[in-house]
Amino acid sequence: MKTTQLLLAAAGIVTAAAAHADTITDIVNSGPAFGGYYYSDTTLEWSHAPILDSFQSATLTIDALDVEFDAVPPEQDRVSVFDDDLGWIVLGYLNGPPSGSSTVFDLSSSLFDDIATGLMVKIDINVGTTAVDYAMTLNRSTLTVSNPDTPPSIPEPGTLALAGLGLGALALGRRRQGT
Secondary structure, rough: OOOHHHHHHHHHHHHHOOOOOEEEEEEEEOOOOOOOOOOOEEEHHHEEOOOOOOOEEEEEEEEEEEEOOOOOOOOOOOEEEEEEOOEEEEEEEEOOOOOOOEEEEEEOOHHHHHHHHEEOOOOOOOOOOOOOOEEEEEEEEEEEEEOOOOOOOOOOOHHHHHHHHHHHHHHHHHHHHHO
């Protein structure tokens, strides 16, 4: 019985510790850059809201339609972010298929101060190719930051229940030892 109680307590504590991952997401999907059909040699720019909380990792996900990445010559929609110290930094290019896709960019820690003040993003549509008939539609830009060491502000009910069960099992074990 004592082994079962200790296992329950450990499960509750481990689950409570696992709930300490905190994620913050800022989604931009409206404004002049979003929803239109934009052709070659167009630049789309927007900013994400400042994220002031501390974090250890960040990603930028761009959702777009009609990105013909696999065409010949390929459509090359270049994604850049603005660094206050270095200017515009190229993250890479959107990838297809034309029916719609998400392209995820991992952001380096050198951009964390820019995220805290509102990350500026831009896409240069179809750069570096001679084809002029490429176009794309920007649907959404999602900035996600996470800090696995920060507890969430409101724990999940299941986590609280398991933590309570674990603490209850410990208390019951101590009570039985005392008698």
